[in-house]
Amino acid sequence: MPQSVNEQTKTARVLAASRRYVLLLCDGHESEWAKTASRHLDLCVGDIVNYSHSGSELIADSIVPRSNCLKRSYGRRSKELAANVDLLLVIAAPEPLFNTSFIDRILAAAQTEVIASALVINKADLSEQLEQTRSAFQGYTGVVDSVIELSAITGDNLDTLRNMLSDPSLYVVALAGVSGVGKSSLINNLIPDADQTVQTVSERTGQGRQTTTQATGYILPRDGIDNLCLIDLPGIQNFGLTHLEKAQVRNAFADFAAVAGDCQFSNCMHLDEPQCAVKQALESGAIAKTRYQSYLEILDEIDRFAQY
Ligand SMILES: Nc1nc2c(ncn2[C@@H]2O[C@H](COP(=O)(O)OP(=O)(O)OP(=O)(O)O)[C@@H](O)[C@H]2O)c(=O)[nH]1
Ligand SMILES: [Mg+2]
Ligand SMILES: [Zn+2]
Incomplete structure (x- = not known):
């Protein structure tokens, strides 16, 4: 050789x-x-x-050429968040932090880049809020590969996540979610000395340590297999998708794509077309209204960007 x-x-x-x-x-x-x-x-x-x-x-x-890259954009500016991601964990928390717009947008970004995804509901110890939010996140079972509830504070059901992360085909797993859902708390629970890396990064960048402002990779050692890189993505407010084509957005909504074969037109955008299977699924409640609302907002944003 x-x-x-x-x-x-x-x-x-x-x-x-x-x-x-x-x-x-x-x-x-x-x-x-x-x-x-x-x-x-x-x-x-x-x-x-x-x-x-x-x-x-x-x-x-x-x-080295990337297998994929998770991006967001606003107008002409586009930001690369993480590359070579094998699994995206969308971290969410019960109301008032359950932000469907953010979830739908990052899932669309991941789907476009062919990145597998799971929805992790943290703060399951807040049982009252959890009950109020449960029906909303059950709507994601047809969208992501799995939905799990756990608590970074009590450690409840954290083993389910640990098992998921022991898959030897995973090398890079990114955690994304709006600020405050508990991404850093989860990483600290999985990797007890993660704090030290944060120290090293903030010394170099001169940035504070409370809220995560820089995407940072942490190493999770695994028995008998390669280490895993866990990426803590900073809490993101505006997750723009103006770098996508409208047809890409349509294809990036996995639950829509699953029924779209029954739309009258093969290129149906699920807007005003007759006999649209997505619209029917929306009426029957099989597709959540918030999902469709996110879809319309993303298409609208792309239209507005194209005009200026
Ligand atoms: N009750 C409860 N609180 C939690 C849990 N996990 C995290 N928290 C709290 O939620 C707050 C935010 O947690 P962080 O881990 O900083 O959240 P983050 O997602 O990293 O936030 P950003 O870095 O701003 O994006 C902290 O006060 C945590 O103590 C949980 O499982 N249950
Ligand atoms: Mg953080
Ligand atoms: Zn349709």
Whole structure:
């Protein structure tokens, strides 16, 4: 086997990225800061880079092609959130934090990039609020691969999540959710020394530690298999999708796509077309009204962006 190239170039996973520096997971366990070779090398958490040594410094030279990239956008600006994601965990919490607009948008972004997803309802210890919200999140069973309820504080049902994360086909799992749902609390529960990484990242970026402002990858050691990279994505208010085509949005709503074969027109956008199976599913309650509302809002946003 030819070894010459591999001896010079090593690859590493990006755990955190600031303008000119990236935190790399080298040799599967050591995290070290590296300088990016060029300001045009736009890296995000989850990326795999080729790196080399320059004196005492590490240099991130180039990017290994991504299998996918979770993005959001507003107008012409688009932001890459995480790359090479094997599973997206959408973290939610009972009312008043149950934000269907955010959930539907990030699920559409994931579906477009062919990223598997699960919905995790945290704060299940708040039983009264949980009861009030349960019917809303049960509407997601036809949308995501699984829906689980747990509590990062009491540890209730956390084993279900641990089992899910012990799947050896997973290398990168991203956690996303609006601010306050408990993403960092969950990561701290799964990885007791996660706090130390936060310290390293905030020293470099000069940012505070309370609310997560930078996407950060944490390493979850696993028995007998490769470590898992868990990405804590910052709480996001406006999850824009103006980088998508309308037809992509239509295809990204998995519950709509499941019935759309029965629409009269194969290219039905489920708006004013006759004999639309999605509209019928909406009327019968098989598809949640909030899902359809999110869909209309995303299409409307793309229209408004196209006009200006
Ligand atoms: N009752 C209850 N409270 C929780 C639970 N998990 C987290 N919290 C609380 O919810 C608040 C927010 O938790 P964080 O982990 O900081 O939330 P986050 O999603 O990381 O928020 P951002 O970093 O702002 O995006 C904290 O006060 C936690 O103590 C839970 O399972 N039950
Ligand atoms: Mg956080
Ligand atoms: Zn239709």
